[in-house]
């Protein structure tokens with residue numbers, strides 16, 4: 001008798017960044033799934049869409065879901081009923097708690113959807129471990145999809161023990177923290193929201209760290225060869241001694257890398273006229289923005305460095321929103337800056353076509369907020385980095401890029417006394433150290449980035465690649481569990 005397709009349900013966090021990443025992973029499952037032994041595909045993928053709590057986020061999610069639906073790739077969508085958000089806004093300081101509680105409230109609807117849609121497996125965002133029990137009760141094997149690094153995963157697995165081991169709050173701790181697989185991590189490189197142990201955000205990350213161990217597997221957007229020591233430490237049980245970690249599936253880089261027609265944006269055309277590897281690109285993710293005080297330091301640092309640059313500069317979000325606005329250059333930049341740097345620099349005051357820019361031969365370095373997607377995009381194109389972390393887990397990413405992977409040169413960011421502030425002289429120093437031909441530090445970072453480009457591309461190559469193989473193992477596990485369920 002022919003076997004039915006295994007329907008894999010995906011539960012992304014209710015916002016567009018994590019949703020896009022999980023949908024990309026879903027596309028890979030579909031593409032690798034192949035044909036079943038009947039007429040249809042071996043695997044189908046259905047995204048459970050959680051209604052975001054804000055209208056800003058809902059509009060983004062609707063737009064992205066609409067695009068994927070229209071693409072005809074076969075990803076299906078199932079909208080979960082609306083739930084009343086937890087009684088708190090998305091105010092600064094409680095974001096991790098809000099996301100975790102909001103996802104936990106979806107549990108009854110996830111269980112109902114699993115029954116209605118006939119789930120072979122459920123893959124949940126890392127903010128959604130609060131639905132694991134409901135999935136287990138419904139008898140559905142459940143995997144966590146981790147959108148960030150193996151370093152953050154190792155830290156979160158270690159967090160319940162670290163909470164006991166470190167006698168004070170991390171924000172008051174001057175020492176280093178042991179994350180197996182990383183050099184000792186200075187407390188200042190831990191995510192800021194982990195600063196106080198009594199904060200709900202910290203407690204939720206401890207909770208998620210514990211719950212990851214209950215999953216049937218952890219799918220992670222990294223490449224085995226990018227973070228080998230960390231993945232080995234997790235798999236060998238060094239993060240949670242005495243317990244066997246769930247199987248790990250490093251399937252990255254999970255990025256939307258399809259060839260798209262050129263955007264023909266003016267900033268890309270401007271790059272066409274620049275020499276190879278001569279331009280420094282500065283861009284700070286979907287939520288990074290600068291006030292005039294910070295922007296003036298950047299302008300002065302770039303001007304004094306003498307290097308070419310393309311700077312995607314955004315201004316503060318409008319009241320009640322999280323996304324930056326287009327920059328008002330007159331308000332943010334020092335007088336005369338644009339005239340003085342004309343020809344060797346371009347300030348781009350709106351959303352930039354980042355992937356196309358990083359792919360351009362003129363780009364020689366990237367000053368980044370260290371968002372993990374931006375980092376992977378940079379490595380995919382072999383572009384070395386200058387890390388300027390701003391929010392979420394980015395301080396840890398910055399530490400790993402410099403100290404572990406060696407693909408970045410260090411930048412002194414004052415995150416303790418001043419909110420991620422960088423002095424002009426420090427930026428100038430870091431830019432020179434990456435971009436000057438004579439810089440030994442820069443040469444090493446460029447070499448490492450080129451090595452990582454090869455690593456990323458080899459990983460997804462059909463047949464021998466490590467990410468390709470991890471996807472095959474994952475599909476085998478899902479299909480194997482499914483055939484047992486349907487016998």
Ligand SMILES: COc1cc(-c2[o+]c3cc(O)cc([O-])c3cc2O[C@@H]2O[C@H](CO)[C@H](O)[C@H](O)[C@H]2O)cc(OC)c1O
Pocket residue numbers: 013014015016017018019021095096147148191286370371372373391392393394
């Ligand atoms: C990784 O730790 C955190 C990530 C986030 C976070 O959450 C998030 C939620 C959304 O609904 C939409 C988003 O765009 C988004 C982005 C985001 O941070 C970025 O996530 C990327 C992965 O997709 C990547 O890891 C970047 O480095 C992050 O900057 C939020 C958070 O606390 C609020 C985290 O601790």
Ligand SMILES: O=c1ccn([C@@H]2O[C@H](COP(=O)(O)OP(=O)(O)O)[C@@H](O)[C@H]2O)c(=O)[nH]1
Pocket residue numbers: 017283284285286287312350351352353354355370371372373374375377
């Ligand atoms: O001006 C911009 C800013 C960001 N991005 C894209 O937005 C994503 C940002 O994801 P990341 O994980 O780096 O950071 P986040 O914005 O989620 O903090 C990446 O794919 C970038 O290419 C972009 O295309 N243009």
